[in-house]
Amino acid sequence: MGSLLYFFFSFVSVCSITSAATLPLSTESRWIVDESGHRVKLACVNWPSHLEVVVAEGLSKKAADEISSEIIDMGFNCVRFTWPLFLFTNDTLASLSVRQSFKNLGLFEAIAGLQINNPSIIDLSLIKAYQAVVASLAKKNVMIILDNHTSKPGWCCSNFDGNGFFGDVYFNPDLWIKGLTRVATIFNSTRNVVAMSLRNELRGSRQNVNDWYRYMQKGAEAVHAANPNVLVILSGLNYDRDLSFLLKKPVSLSFSNKLVFELHWYGFSDGQAWENGNLNQVCGQVVGETMRKAGFLLEQGYPLFLSEFGVDMRGTNVNDNRYLNCFMGWAAELDVEWALWVLTGSYYLREGVVGLDETYGVYNWNWCDIRNQTILQKISALQYPFKGPGYSETRSHKVIFHPMTGLCVKRLSLVEPLVLGPCSEAEAWTYSPQKTLTIRGTYFCLQADKLGHPAKLGVICSSASSKWEAISDSKMHLSSKLKDGTDVCLDIDSDSNIVTNNCKCLDKNSKCDPGSQWFKIIDSTRYGADNSFLEISSIVKLISKNLLASFSL
Numbered sequence: 001m002g003s004l005l006y007f008f009f010s011f012v013s014v015c016s017i018t019s020a021a022t023l024p025l026s027t028e029s030r031w032i033v034d035e036s037g038h039r040v041k042l043a044c045v046n047w048p049s050h051l052e053v054v055v056a057e058g059l060s061k062k063a064a065d066e067i068s069s070e071i072i073d074m075g076f077n078c079v080r081f082t083w084p085l086f087l088f089t090n091d092t093l094a095s096l097s098v099r100q101s102f103k104n105l106g107l108f109e110a111i112a113g114l115q116i117n118n119p120s121i122i123d124l125s126l127i128k129a130y131q132a133v134v135a136s137l138a139k140k141n142v143m144i145i146l147d148n149h150t151s152k153p154g155w156c157c158s159n160f161d162g163n164g165f166f167g168d169v170y171f172n173p174d175l176w177i178k179g180l181t182r183v184a185t186i187f188n189s190t191r192n193v194v195a196m197s198l199r200n201e202l203r204g205s206r207q208n209v210n211d212w213y214r215y216m217q218k219g220a221e222a223v224h225a226a227n228p229n230v231l232v233i234l235s236g237l238n239y240d241r242d243l244s245f246l247l248k249k250p251v252s253l254s255f256s257n258k259l260v261f262e263l264h265w266y267g268f269s270d271g272q273a274w275e276n277g278n279l280n281q282v283c284g285q286v287v288g289e290t291m292r293k294a295g296f297l298l299e300q301g302y303p304l305f306l307s308e309f310g311v312d313m314r315g316t317n318v319n320d321n322r323y324l325n326c327f328m329g330w331a332a333e334l335d336v337e338w339a340l341w342v343l344t345g346s347y348y349l350r351e352g353v354v355g356l357d358e359t360y361g362v363y364n365w366n367w368c369d370i371r372n373q374t375i376l377q378k379i380s381a382l383q384y385p386f387k388g389p390g391y392s393e394t395r396s397h398k399v400i401f402h403p404m405t406g407l408c409v410k411r412l413s414l415v416e417p418l419v420l421g422p423c424s425e426a427e428a429w430t431y432s433p434q435k436t437l438t439i440r441g442t443y444f445c446l447q448a449d450k451l452g453h454p455a456k457l458g459v460i461c462s463s464a465s466s467k468w469e470a471i472s473d474s475k476m477h478l479s480s481k482l483k484d485g486t487d488v489c490l491d492i493d494s495d496s497n498i499v500t501n502n503c504k505c506l507d508k509n510s511k512c513d514p515g516s517q518w519f520k521i522i523d524s525t526r527y528g529a530d531n532s533f534l535e536i537s538s539i540v541k542l543i544s545k546n547l548l549a550s551f552s553l
């Protein structure tokens with residue numbers, strides 16, 4: 001008892017590594033780090049500037065500086081800022097004024113909006129306007145990833161748009177390397193330009209592994225030669241869904257500690273499987289495929305940047321909503337870098353439609369409000385690193401993450417029910433080989449009590465009700481047994497209390513949604529809840545309760 005009380009009253013200092021990154025960035029094994037060697041997690045949003053107008057979307061609705069500030073306010077620390085190759089290789093296009101570009105497309109209402117919201121930009125050349133938005137982001141201390149999205153300005157992507165692979169009608173490899181070199185050179189002195197993504201979503205009938213190595217390595221070398229400070233990001237094949245060829249043959253470059261690979265993953269990448277299939281099976285299958293095609297790179301010691309993922313922000317797309325729960329568990333467990341598609345509320349012109357509403361957009365149509373605060377809040381759980389260089393391994397523990405909400409299991413006291421809360425306040429657990437979840441530094445373990453009742457903490461941790469195993473194909477049901485042998489799973493009630501219920505969706509039923517019962521035990525070295533100053537009364541009550549329970553047996 002004395003050692004137990006000693007733990008509760010021992011002092012634990014709490015600190016967090018949240019200071020601004022010291023640039024430039026580099027890589028340390030699978031992590032991206034700053035000049036101090038501390039991990040920097042890229043939590044980005046995509047901001048398109050590659051469509052026909054060749055101007056960053058939204059400038060007719062809101063000032064560039066205001067958008068840049070709001071990006072930070074939303075919790076993002078970087079922007080994947082797209083550009084078409086011809087902007088930097090065709091001098092006629094580059095020198096065209098913003099006003100004339102809109103006028104050529106008949107977008108007169110947008111011109112009026114630009115005059116009001118961005119008068120300093122409207123009469124710049126297109127290339128100078130692109131630089132002005134980069135400067136605006138840098139001024140607000142947003143990190144910037146410059147992404148070559150297409151060659152010819154326009155919406156991306158299809159197998160037949162001429163922008164898909166080296167040798168396509170609009171994709172001359174030599175011109176591409178010239179453009180990469182020019183962009184790297186222009187932004188050489190812009191410290192907040194931390195990375196360049198060489199090409200978005202390689203695809204089409206011409207794609208092949210040999211040309212991938214030939215040209216992507218040339219492009220990487222060209223960028224590094226022109227700007228050795230930036231990270232160099234390489235995409236894969238098949239719309240950036242496949243990097244499996246790197247299992248057999250790694251890239252060969254003259255430089256090191258600057259290479260990152262990128263991956264794309266949407267709900268529609270798997271058709272309607274999320275809506276039409278059993279979610280546990282679909283999640284397990286798709287995660288397994290994603291690991292085989294790209295996730296293995298983390299084990300090989302490379303950072304993996306999920307440079308595009310996203311959902312219909314209206315919240316009514318069943319396929320997207322179900323996909324997102326699986327994605328959240330995967331992304332939290334692997335603690336990957338990412339960029340949400342997309343900031344855009346509406347487009348000047350997309351696929352022939354003026355003012356097209358972007359249902360995947362963070363902003364609503366008029367760029368005034370957040371389209372879906374609930375989804376944005378959920379994704380915010382992934383904005384901070386759970387682990388990595390700069391986080392002491394002596395603090396290594398587990399947190400229990402709930403993908404459906406983006407929250408983690410925490411406690412208010414030892415005698416009150418466990419609840420969901422921000423992962424910054426997550427309880428620190430250990431997970432033993434015997435499948436016991438114990439609060440780090442204590443004797444208190446998680447136990448199943450009664451069906452439909454809150455899970456509890458106890459000190460008698462050898463019973464079956466104290467064993468928790470990840471079951472189902474998704475590996476996100478945490479299952480235990482009640483005293484009578486009934487199998488139960490962790491769940492949440494309407495008040496976000498952690499309860500135990502019958503495990504659901506374990507059969508092939510495609511109508512069943514297990515989201516409330518999906519939990520992920522993930523590694524963390526961040527400080528979570530502080531266990532140092534628990535009330536004696538709570539300790540005594542809990543120990544007494546457990547002792548009485550043991551006598552009653």
